[in-house]
Amino acid sequence: MSAYMGKLLYVDLNKGTATEMPLDPQLAENFVGGKGFGAKILYDLLPAGCDPLSPQNILMFMPGPITGTLAPANRGCVVTKSPLTNTFADSYFGGHFAQEIRFCGYDGIVITGAAAEPSYLWIDEGKVEVRSAEGAWGLDTFAAVEKIREELGDISVKTACIGPAGEKMVSFALINCEYNRHAGRAGTGAVMGSKNLKAVVLRGSKPVIPADAEAFSAAVDQAYKELAEDETIASFTTDGTPASIDFANDEQLLPTNNYTDGAFEGAGGLNAEAQRKHFWLRNVACAGCPIACGKVGIIKRGRRKGLVTDVVEYETAAMVGSNLGIKDIREVSYLVKKCDALGLDGMSAGGVIGFAIEAFQNGLITAEQTGGLELKFGDTATAEYLLDAIAAREGLGDLLAGGVKQAAARLGGGADQYAVHVKGLESPAWGPRSVPGMGLALATADRGGCHQRAFPILYEVGGEWNGVEVDRAALKGKGEIVAHLQNYLAALDTLVKCDFAAYGIRDATYCRLLETATGGSWDVEKLMALGERIWNQVRLFNLREGFTRADDTLPKRFTEQPLPEGPFAGQMITLQDLDRMLDEYYAVRGWDEEGKPTEEKLKQLGLDQMPKLV
Numbered sequence: 001m002s003a004y005m006g007k008l009l010y011v012d013l014n015k016g017t018a019t020e021m022p023l024d025p026q027l028a029e030n031f032v033g034g035k036g037f038g039a040k041i042l043y044d045l046l047p048a049g050c051d052p053l054s055p056q057n058i059l060m061f062m063p064g065p066i067t068g069t070l071a072p073a074n075r076g077c078v079v080t081k082s083p084l085t086n087t088f089a090d091s092y093f094g095g096h097f098a099q100e101i102r103f104c105g106y107d108g109i110v111i112t113g114a115a116a117e118p119s120y121l122w123i124d125e126g127k128v129e130v131r132s133a134e135g136a137w138g139l140d141t142f143a144a145v146e147k148i149r150e151e152l153g154d155i156s157v158k159t160a161c162i163g164p165a166g167e168k169m170v171s172f173a174l175i176n177c178e179y180n181r182h183a184g185r186a187g188t189g190a191v192m193g194s195k196n197l198k199a200v201v202l203r204g205s206k207p208v209i210p211a212d213a214e215a216f217s218a219a220v221d222q223a224y225k226e227l228a229e230d231e232t233i234a235s236f237t238t239d240g241t242p243a244s245i246d247f248a249n250d251e252q253l254l255p256t257n258n259y260t261d262g263a264f265e266g267a268g269g270l271n272a273e274a275q276r277k278h279f280w281l282r283n284v285a286c287a288g289c290p291i292a293c294g295k296v297g298i299i300k301r302g303r304r305k306g307l308v309t310d311v312v313e314y315e316t317a318a319m320v321g322s323n324l325g326i327k328d329i330r331e332v333s334y335l336v337k338k339c340d341a342l343g344l345d346g347m348s349a350g351g352v353i354g355f356a357i358e359a360f361q362n363g364l365i366t367a368e369q370t371g372g373l374e375l376k377f378g379d380t381a382t383a384e385y386l387l388d389a390i391a392a393r394e395g396l397g398d399l400l401a402g403g404v405k406q407a408a409a410r411l412g413g414g415a416d417q418y419a420v421h422v423k424g425l426e427s428p429a430w431g432p433r434s435v436p437g438m439g440l441a442l443a444t445a446d447r448g449g450c451h452q453r454a455f456p457i458l459y460e461v462g463g464e465w466n467g468v469e470v471d472r473a474a475l476k477g478k479g480e481i482v483a484h485l486q487n488y489l490a491a492l493d494t495l496v497k498c499d500f501a502a503y504g505i506r507d508a509t510y511c512r513l514l515e516t517a518t519g520g521s522w523d524v525e526k527l528m529a530l531g532e533r534i535w536n537q538v539r540l541f542n543l544r545e546g547f548t549r550a551d552d553t554l555p556k557r558f559t560e561q562p563l564p565e566g567p568f569a570g571q572m573i574t575l576q577d578l579d580r581m582l583d584e585y586y587a588v589r590g591w592d593e594e595g596k597p598t599e600e601k602l603k604q605l606g607l608d609q610m611p612k613l614v
């Protein structure tokens with residue numbers, strides 16, 4: 001008995017076939033679930049150099065081994081090769097979809113090929129069908145889900161769905177996994193669109209049974225207790241992620257007007273207090289989560305009155321708010337909901353629109369390309385126009401649909417100085433110029449600039465890590481912190497835990513949940529080794545795709561343009577600074593000077609002779 005369901009479902013859309021494969025015990029032992037399964041499968045089964053938008057690319061929906069149990073706050077991830085970055089990509093989603101994969105009897109769904117016509121995948125208990133999506137194709141994400149539910153006559157089916165942007169293969173299209181829960185980053189929706197796959201729809205009722213039900217139940221109680229006692233968790237419940245707006249603004253980390261500044265005079269209009277005042281009504285939660293950081297609501301006053309919405313998360317409040325100079329959270333809420341409906345990642349969309357405004361201001365985009373519209377900061381109409389154009393790939397929208405890296409290359413004329421990305425992924429809403437460790441974390445993140453692979457800001461601003469004093473401005477020592485955090489989070493991303501719950505649940509409790517669910521034996525040391533193995537497995541994938549040390553870098557905005565004012569005025573991370581941190585980071589990782597894992601490191605992690613999946 002084990003919480004593993006014991007099967008992966010392989011779907012070939014070229015042939016319209018579905019095959020259940022027994023879960024390989026070696027895969028379960030060495031890669032555990034979620035990110036780990038995705039990393040190993042992508043490395044072994046995807047041909048090197050594969051076009052991410054070709055039928056050969058692999059699209060995986062992966063829960064973890066405790067997803068669907070009573071353990072609190074677990075989610076799922078989509079793993080694929082990114083059309084935005086050409087790297088490995090893993091993108092995480094909440095809601096109820098990941099649990100339903102398990103209730104259908106699977107430890108993951110692996111999709112290859114492309115359907116001849118717009119289709120959706122319908123998995124009803126053990127029965128798998130590829131159905132026509134003719135009635136849903138072209139609809140926004142909300143309408144498409146309604147249409148499919150209506151067709152199936154069941155409003156309780158769980159869906160993962162793309163919008164018009166995914167259909168048009170916009171490189172930063174998302175997959176909507178429930179009203180306000182998405183696999184948002186790195187263009188997973190474009191991969192789904194390239195497969196002519198509008199949605200994956202699930203209905204299942206199989207139980208997920210832990211190996212030792214009594215001990216697992218005790219571990220669940222312990223996890224709940226830790227969540228209940230933690231102050232950070234309490235703040236997620238009361239204020240959600242928008243609580244970070246004030247913190248980021250005070251610390252000059254808040255992207256403002258395409259990261260030209262780190263503080264925004266209108267921050268008070270975007271924070272938790274503003275959101276509560278204008279629209280929050282009550283908390284909502286993903287399956288089995290006591291934190292309930294979501295906040296369903298309706299805008300009460302003004303021109304957006306009546307708009308049904310949810311919390312505007314910190315990342316989108318910043319990227320679509322301060323980063324575009326928009327101060328009114330009701331306008332930001334409207335724009336973020338538009339992104340969700342069109343199926344665009346709001347974080348990347350904010351980066352792309354900020355880039356376009358600066359390119360316009362500097363004459364690289366002309367009024368002729370915008371139909372006469374002046375692109376400017378602080379203007380909802382600018383953002384609205386560009387979102388529609390991008391999702392439809394019309395005119396200027398087509399130029400921007402590949403993300404800022406590609407758009408800057410196409411525009412030329414020094415446009416790269418306005419393109420804020422790492423490896424093609426638009427940066428998250430944490431400007432790193434006064435926190436070099438965060439700069440290193442962005443430069444080395446496996447899917448491109450990402451704050452969810454390591455978030456050393458907490459320790460750089462907090463001044464302490466593992467009982468040791470941390471100097472915010474120092475370069476030395478940041479490599480060790482970043483590598484440790486990356487390993488830890490890679491391990492927990494196999495479970496697949498929610499990032500927020502990990503602030504409260506202790507490492508030892510996660511180990512206990514894992515061992516009582518799966519029947520193995522886990523301690524923190526083994527968990528960290530698992531994370532390191534996965535991080536290196538993904539590194540091997542990215543190296544095979546042609547990435548080098550030169551790609552572990554930061555955009556010019558952070559390396560050449562210092563913060564203009566405030567307590568951290570003049571600070572930036574020069575390329576020399578970054579080089580020093582990279583040397584230390586590679587040494588901590590046991591990689592050579594070019595960032596390649598040494599033979600010794602691969603041997604230590606058991607990756608040198610790991611059997612290949614076939």
Ligand code: SF4
Pocket residue numbers: 073074075094095236284285286289290291292293294498499500501
């Ligand atoms: S903390 Fe929020 S995002 Fe995480 S599982 Fe709970 S409700 Fe979902």
